Amino acid sequence: MxxxxxxxxxxxxxxxxxxxxxxxxxxxxxxxxxxxxxxxxxxxxxxxxxxxxxxxxxxxxxxxxxxxxxxxxxxxxxxxxxxxxxxxxxxxxxxxxxxxxxxxxxxxxxxxxxxxxxxxxxxxxxxxxxxxxxxxxxxxxxxxxxxxxxxxxxxxxxxxxxxxxxxFPNSAWLRLRSDCLEELRRFRSARALPSWEDTFATLLREVGDSRGAGEGWLS
Structure with missing residues (x-):
């Protein structure tokens, strides 16, 4: 063998x-x-x-x-x-x-x-x-x-x-549910944000500023 x-x-x-x-x-x-x-x-x-x-x-x-x-x-x-x-x-x-x-x-x-x-x-x-x-x-x-x-x-x-x-230099990938992505798209459109990176940065900043202050975009 x-x-x-x-x-x-x-x-x-x-x-x-x-x-x-x-x-x-x-x-x-x-x-x-x-x-x-x-x-x-x-x-x-x-x-x-x-x-x-x-x-x-x-x-x-x-x-x-x-x-x-x-x-x-x-x-x-x-x-x-x-x-x-x-x-x-x-x-x-x-x-x-x-x-x-x-x-x-x-x-x-x-x-x-x-x-x-x-x-x-x-x-x-x-x-x-x-x-x-x-x-x-x-x-x-x-x-x-x-x-x-x-x-x-x-x-x-x-x-x-x-x-x-x-x-993927200085970048990462994130997979989301379709409904979650649609909510993010609406958030981006409403704020006229130029990129997805700006969208996440703005969302995180606003959540940090208003933590516990009420219902957010992704509730």
Missing amino acids: TDLHFACTGARPEPYGAGPTLLFGLRVEEADHQPVHAVVLRCQIRIEPHQRRYAPEEQERLGDLFGTPERWGTTLKPVQFAHAATVVPGFDGVTEIDLPVPCTYDTEVASASYFRALSGGEIPLLLLFSGTVFSGPRGFHAEPIPWHTETGYRMPVAVWQRMMADC
Whole structure:
């Protein structure tokens, strides 16, 4: 049976992607250094949040995901990050490839919310592999990659931050319900505000000035 071992050698932003994408470097080794014709590779990437420490400001920003820190003994569970797939070309013994992983900036997605809450340090990831190996020194046969095949990687938070800064410089995205967006549009139109940024800034300023003074636009 073909025995593949995987290691993650690093991660970097894809500079020419249509959207935010990370390239994970993978080292793939066949234990007996037998020839491999190709690998149809699938990878599930999971965040292991219990494997790092958090500064007080990070704990506060993670409240929507895990609750207050005194509950983290039971709530700090793995978070799904991404699924990715690629085809590994034929090799003898060892090869290195890049695994493209599309990412999202949507803070309604738990992984993006988690990443945005971190100020620095590393993100503990677990890469779980599956797929099909095509091999055979004197012929051609296919066999599955065992489900227990995995590797860990601690990705610097700065890698994620640099990717998002390149794709969305000094900006962020927010998803709203249609009725909420319509109320915001009416507010903007009534005040003749030139941009959505001015709309939110004006709304926040007015709410701050009249906190508790009555019903607002978005009640």
